[in-house]
Amino acid sequence: MSPTTHAYRPSSGREGMDFMERWCGCCRRDAAFQAGEGDSCEIAANTMAFDVDDPEYPKEWVTDATLGPRCTAFEPNETGGTVHDARQEVMPL
Numbered sequence: 116m117s118p119t120t121h122a123y124r125p126s127s128g129r130e131g132m133d134f135m136e137r138w139c140g141c142c143r144r145d146a147a148f149q150a151g152e153g154d155s156c157e158i159a160a161n162t163m164a165f166d167v168d169d170p171e172y173p174k175e176w177v178t179d180a181t182l183g184p185r186c187t188a189f190e191p192n193e194t195g196g197t198v199h200d201a202r203q204e205v206m207p208l
Contacts, residue, residue: 123178123185124167134184135159143190158188 125131139145139159147153154160158173165172175188 119181120177120179122167122172122174123176124162124172125184138186138189141192142186142188143192144188146192149192158186 123134125134139156140149142156145156145159148155158175161171161173162176175186176184177187178184
């Protein structure tokens with residue numbers, strides 16, 4: 116991560132749901148879970164299992180002032196997932 120980029124942890128459950136809908140909801144890594152046919156993406160699962168300052172917290176969930184929160188491992192799914200504009204911040208409600 117660059118000096119201005121740091122680990123992203125949603126500040127509320129609602130912010131987390133919005134983030135996961137935008138990113139995980141159309142990512143190939145979470146497609147089986149989204150379809151009810153398998154486990155969730157290991158990255159998403161580990162964000163809930165580890166504290167943000169734990170060395171095991173996923174490095175893929177990052178944020179900065181320029182691009183906002185994002186998952187650097189995002190892969191559009193085969194059923195029409197779209198690449199998100201990383202500048203579209205997830206705002207807490």
